[in-house]
Amino acid sequence: MTDLATLLEVGGPVATLGGGAAYARARHPGVYWSTVGLPVSTIRLLSSYGSVMEACGLTVAPSRLRVLAVKATTRREVRPVPPRRGIIRPTTTGLRVRLRLAPGQEPADVAASAERLRHAWGVHAVYVTTIKPGVVELRLVGFDVLRQVRMPRKLRPDLLRVPVALREDATPFIRDYRTVPHQLTLGATLSGKSMYLRHLVAGLARQPVALVGIDCKRGVELAPFAPRLSALATDPEQAAELLPVLIKEMEDRYDLIKARQGIAPNTPDEEITSDIWGLPERERPVPVVLFVDEVAELFLVATKKDEERRDEMVTQLIRLAQLGRAAGIYLEVCGQRFGAELGKGATMLRAQLTGRVCHRVNDEASAKMALGDIAPEAVSAACAIAPERPGLAVAGDTSGGWSRIRTPYLSLGDAAETCRDSAHLVPDLPALKPFRPDVPVRPPAETPDPVVRPHPVTD
Structure with a gap:
């Protein structure tokens, strides 16, 4: 005992x-x-x-x-x-x-x-x-930090820098538009690509930035963020009208930079600039971030007329990718597949997109389209992503480096609420006002009936 x-x-x-x-x-x-x-x-x-x-x-x-x-x-x-x-x-x-x-x-x-x-x-x-x-x-x-993603608490916010995911070495993956102006994000259905885009929009919504969206899925991805968007196109026809306006905005900004470059002999060196970031803050135009969801829809054509419109839109996207950075216009291109088979100009556009993020894809060819030309050894890592881990992706850039990242969960309601709370930050861009999406009016909250009903006072 x-x-x-x-x-x-x-x-x-x-x-x-x-x-x-x-x-x-x-x-x-x-x-x-x-x-x-x-x-x-x-x-x-x-x-x-x-x-x-x-x-x-x-x-x-x-x-x-x-x-x-x-x-x-x-x-x-x-x-x-x-x-x-x-x-x-x-x-x-x-x-x-x-x-x-x-x-x-x-x-x-x-x-x-x-x-x-x-x-x-x-x-x-x-x-x-x-x-x-x-x-x-x-x-x-010490452990697999990508199994249950917890972002570091101490992250210094900065303009056009958004922490969107966690790397496998426990450091934050920050989308920095000043360093990597344009990016291509690929992913199959339910791979977490929409969650990644949701974090980007919610992070930029709190900053003095103009957000422009092209969502050819009838706006189901970007429409919930309408209160914070300066413009939204929900089909290729509207996109064909929006892109020339962005090109004109870019050209106007170049004219502003050139006017600043009317260099006089007594002009200080620090006032000579080649992009908007060298302009005085009071003269600097607001940055513009263009989100293109399901980019393949812009390339698909059914008639000869659609083919002419497609070629014009692709040319405008390439111009924005080539020249937009100095004018403060940045591209975030998303899709399930993106390659030469889409048509003329696809490969040229992809070459201008410096950053690459590849979620789970349906075939090896899609991973090669995203990462094969910048980090060939990352293709096998992208193909090994399991369906049980949505949000897991491989991020690379043209320097050849790559790493595994995973986006934490963010509900659509929370992201939409962030956009509603920051609706007052929508900048005033007159050229984009015709494309401003309609914001549905929230119904007033119903006041509950009082527990004790008042009774009139009688003599």
């Missing part, structure tokens, strides 16, 4: 802690990492750092001075020297530690051993970033 009581006293709490840790690891990985994973991984890293580096081939022979010093002071064996380790910095999703590379090493050597380091220290992933010559940072991620 005494043995049973002792077993219950000792084994009960141990079983409870083990079961709680297993539940937290499966359901709340962030809590598990903060309580169990972080101290365990830190101990592993500190205790095995030298041996792991040596096993991964990340050590170099010691200098002669070091050899002489060791032999003169101790009788220990002179071992190879690993990269000098900096302070370990814990985070809510992992660890960060900087390494000063030994002479003769390069960041690619550490990056090639990232998978070995992951297994040695028992973490989910290891990513290597170059900080400066001779210094790299290891970002250890």
